[in-house]
């Protein structure tokens with residue numbers, strides 16, 4: 001069986017024409033998929049014979065929501081079950097100007113960052129573009145809201161699944177598809193340098209976010225092993241290239257961990273690295289993960305860090321509003337709880 005959500009309109013046309021159908025049927029099927037229908041019977045303008053043929057060859061339910069947690073601020077964290085029974089998670093958030101979804105790009109992650117729950121059980125497999133889209137369809141079905149912003153910040157490293165992620169980006173922005181604007185999609189990476197150059201050359205209008213978390217190579221390597229392979233200066237050079245090629249502002253994510261990366265010395269070093277560049281720094285108090293012994297910095301420390309970056313180095317800086325903190329919105333946590341419960345039950 002083939003996952004039909006994973007096919008472009010052109011591919012569907014090719015396959016339908018091979019069984020003697022007219023090309024316009026592909027457009028109809030593609031539009032239904034992008035409306036998020038969960039069965040072929042819901043594709044009301046198709047003849048019954050075609051519906052039956054589709055049922056024999058394809059499936060449509062690649063990311064069904066099996067568990068949900070809703071926070072007081074309206075943030076909803078969902079656990080999606082994939083057809084091979086692996087689980088991934090997404091987060092739906094309400095903003096002043098619309099609705100946003102944070103989705104996963106891999107089942108788990110192999111990058112081993114010290115503070116991250118996504119990596120606790122290693123990397124199981126890459127998601128397909130269709131499974132990334134499936135998360136969006138299912139969230140829209142569940143909430144009845146149209147998502148206009150997407151962030152690839154769920155579990156997984158998007159640039160470690162380059163081909164499928166780029167296919168997802170192109171499909172989600174395609175006409176007749178979800179029709180998202182590239183400008184409203186953020187791809188966050190731990191810094192796989194060669195893939196940043198490659199992404200820059202795709203000339204997609206998406207926002208790139210870099211998870212930096214420390215401006216010193218020796219310290220960053222301690223919490224983010226990828227830094228051993230691609231050091232900070234190499235990473236910043238790739239970001240310069242991205243900015244030059246796309247003319248898009250790049251975001252640097254900086255999760256503040258008490259006593260680890262939140263001192264004036266860190267703020268000064270970060271400020272001098274980023275000064276004068278078309279970048280934005282997003283400061284995030286680290287989300288405590290039970291298995292990791294790291295605590296978020298105090299508010300006064302976070303404010304001081306921001307002041308140094310802004311006033312001394314003129315680097316545009318914001319403190320990220322914490323959404324869903326009462327439901328453990330740190331990526332990977334719900335999935336880990338699910339895996340733990342199922343392991344205990346087995």
Ligand SMILES: C[S@@+](CC[C@H](N)C(=O)[O-])C[C@H]1O[C@@H](n2cnc3c(N)ncnc32)[C@H](O)[C@@H]1O
Nearest residue numbers: 115116153156157188189190211253286287331
């Ligand atoms: C889960 S990652 C997925 C995207 C990509 N792999 C990356 O590292 O950018 C999304 C963001 O969450 C951050 N993150 C991971 N664990 C966190 C935690 N416990 N508290 C706050 N942020 C966390 C990452 O550093 C990254 O900026």
Ligand code: SF4
Nearest residue numbers: 109111113116119190
């Ligand atoms: S922060 Fe990103 S790259 Fe690091 S382990 Fe988590 S998901 Fe993977």
